[in-house]
Amino acid sequence: MLAIRLQRLGRKGYPIYRLVVQEANRHPLSGKIVAQVGSYNPHTKETVLDKENAQKYLDNGAQPSTRVVKIFKEQGIKLPKWVKEAPQLSAKAKNAEKLRKNQPKEEVVEVAESEVVETPAEEASAAK
Helix, strand or coil, X not given: CEEEEEEEEEECCXXXXXXXXXXXXXXXXXXXXXXXXXEEECCCCEEEECHHHHHHHHHCCCEXXXXXXXXXXXXXXXXXXXXXXXXXXXXXXXXXXXXXXXXXXXXXXXXCHHHCCCCHHHHHHHHC
């Protein structure tokens, strides 16, 4: 079975990806690819895609990865009905009642300057 997936290129800390068609049981870095259908730069969000070639492999049963499905949708490629989209994950905090922002506000008690009692050491230093 063929898979359309991202193959990482670029230097350390600055990845650039190729969209490649390869056997599903191979590792993306194995180098054995059937075809290259495009490239994706996540820093500039630039996508170069051979739409006809990508559509040909999709129509012949190549299974795209979830990230490739998202890229294909942005580029306007018609996906077959059997392609599954990644579910939208919601950011939900565990134990939300323990978060600081959900704690009751503490009332700030202001102390007037006249109420502050000076100690004898402070009085002696003030007299000098």
